Amino acid sequence: MTTPSRRDLANAIRFLAADAVEAAKSGHPGMPMGMADIAEVLWNDFLRHNPRNPRWANRDRFVLSNGHGSMLLYALLHLSGYDLPIDELKRFRQLHSKTAGHPEASETPGVETTTGPLGQGLANAVGFALAEKMLARRFNRDGFEIVDHHTWVFLGDGCLMEGISHEACSLAGTLKLDKLIALYDDNGISIDGDVSGWFTDDTPRRFEAYGWQVIRNVNGHDPVEIGQAIKTAQKASGKPTLICCKTQIGYGSPNKAGKESSHGAPLGKDELALTRSGLAWTHAPFETPEAIAQRWDATARGAEAERAWTSLFDAYAAQHPELADEFHRRMRGELPASWDDASWAYVRKLQVDGLTVASRKASQMALDAFAPLLPELVGGSADLAHSNLTLWKGSRSVAQESPDANYIHYGVREFGMSAIANGLALHGGFVPYDATFLVFSDYSRNALRMSALIPAHAIHVFTHDSIGLGEDGPTHQPVEHLASLRYIPNNSVWRPCDAVESAVAWKVAIETRTGPTCLVFSRQNLQHQHRTEQQVQDIARGGYVLMDPADGTFDLILIATGSEVELAMQAARQLSDAGTKVRVVSMPNSNMFDRQPLEWREGVLPSWCRKRIAIEAGVTDYWCKYVGLDGAVVGIDTFGASAPAEVLFKHFGITVERVVELARAL
Secondary structure, rough: OOOOHHHHHHHHHHHHHHHHHHOOOOOOOOOHHHHHHHHHHHHHHHHOOOOOOOOOOOOEEEEEHHHHHHHHHHHHHHHHHHOOOHHHHOOOOOOOOOOOOOOOOOOOOOOOOOOOOOHHHHHHHHHHHHHHHHHHHHHOOOOEEOOOOOEEEEEEEEHHOOHHHHHHHHHHHHHHOOOOEEEEEEOOOEEEEEEHHHHOOOOHHHHHHHHEEEEEEEEOOOOHHHHHHHHHOOOOOHHHHHHEEEOOOOOOOOOOOOHHOOOOOOOOOOHHHHHHHEEEEEEEEOOOOHHHHHHHHHHHHHHHHHHHHHHHHHHHHHHOOHHHHHHHHHOOOOOOOOOOHHHHHHHHHHHHHHOOOOOOHHHHHHHHHHHHHOOOEEEEEEOOOOHHHHOOOOEOOOOOOOOOEEEOOOOHHHHHHHHHHHOOOOOOOOOEEEEEEEEHOOOOOHHHHHHHOOOOOOOOEEOOOOOHHHHOOOOOOOOHHHHHHHOOOOEEEEEOOHHHHHOOOOOOOHOOOOOEEEEEEEOOEEEEEEEEHHHHHHHOOOOEEOOOOOOOOOOOEEEEEEOHHHHHHHHHHHHHHHHEEEEEEEEHHHHHHHOOOHHHHHHHOOOOOOOOEOOOOOOOOHHHHHOOOOEEEEEEOOOOOOOOOHHHHHOOOOHHHHHHHHHOOO
């Protein structure tokens, strides 16, 4: 064929997408067909990436926030040379394929983050751009801009309707993330039809109010206009950019273009044939002519871009060897060589010191001890820094120009905060933690779920963990939240009982690269627990024997977490004085405990001992799997109340007396 035109290149995306959706008999062809021209210009003229090394540190990050149009991304990855062969596109939405219905970072080379819940990809992109800015401040030197890349995000009307877009984009403007460029698929259509009945925002003015540069009314099917808009965006200083691209959903489909019928269903065999004819695409399904494939192939220029960067980095390393070593370590996700010994030394010191403090205070103490060892640790709180105690002695706001900035004041933006933290984690070079009250984990719930699904190495800190927070009442007292978070697959939830367990929880969370961790801390003081050296080591297993009778035999097991561990210890002493032999098990992380070998779990909770009581100031059902039909659970299955903490624990029957009474009944 003759030299391919830009429309030919874009049509390759359109028909790979439409053919894959048709083969799967499900999917979303409209968005890929509508955004194909924008994607072609961005990926062929601007995006810096290396298909042969999807993890190149200085690559541009591309995020498909409107993830239902996943075939757009799969087509781009396939055409540009990533390890995504055509057979995977033919298996779109099929079991064990690399082309899931929505992009999944863990499954597909080149996918930067898992998207689908609208707006979250946009928030992740804010995290990517913030990571780039902080790394550039830390590592770049005159003549050596080793961190210099853009974050590009595609988004649609649905992303902008979601409240998370307000949270994340408002903060992005405040933080002046000028390497963030969003391309808005302004097609006026969502699943229910023309959005004019429910989405009449003046989007450009909204983003200008956030402090963004806005480029309006770009013809999303004109490569010249698209390219000029992107060039303008790249020149912005101190402002992220929103490019508003007017497009037609389902572009090229004679009967479905511009209609919701092309949004979330295959075009159909006959309509697809008409589309081929209308766009003069004479090639069979999943067939890309060689001339078009060659124009798309980005492997050579991607390798050259990385080689040029590597040459720059080598020269940088010669002049700044310590910075170069730190950069490599952080981007590889490795901890400092001194980390393990230093962190265990701090834990052992706490055990010796025997401090009685609130676990939120113990958390801050752990940050003071660990953060100086970890320049990659970056924290933040949703306007509760002084309640969550997430500020440590070396905290410096990212709103300042310090190269060592490491703290984000998120404002009251719980959902956006957690999704941005996911982006920070995915970018590389950082271990992020965020924080709010446990009851407000509801606000960030879907971002917490996405942390586990992606998975992202983000640490989510939650304080004020129970009715123990007292007078603020049931609106602020979490009841079902601990159980709910534990039920998220691949999520790890810690509720430590004292300063030592709190420090171990932080240590393990920092080391856990396979997914997120939720750290749950108390407002009230928690009594220090005595342990042997072996018991201190055993905390990391999630559940361990804290106390046994002197002769090692027992008739009853008490299982507890957090502030209720001391309650269990007191009850055990009373029962022991009355002749009942009691084992006390501290279970700070049931998720971790459940992953231990059977021998360990049986050693802690032997199956022969069926007289068990679990104690936690939360819903009781979760603990039934540990106590069985012969056991009991002390907890709370109603909302809380407004009163001092000690009054509430007595009112709801979470007391030593209640545990002793149940034990005697058993």
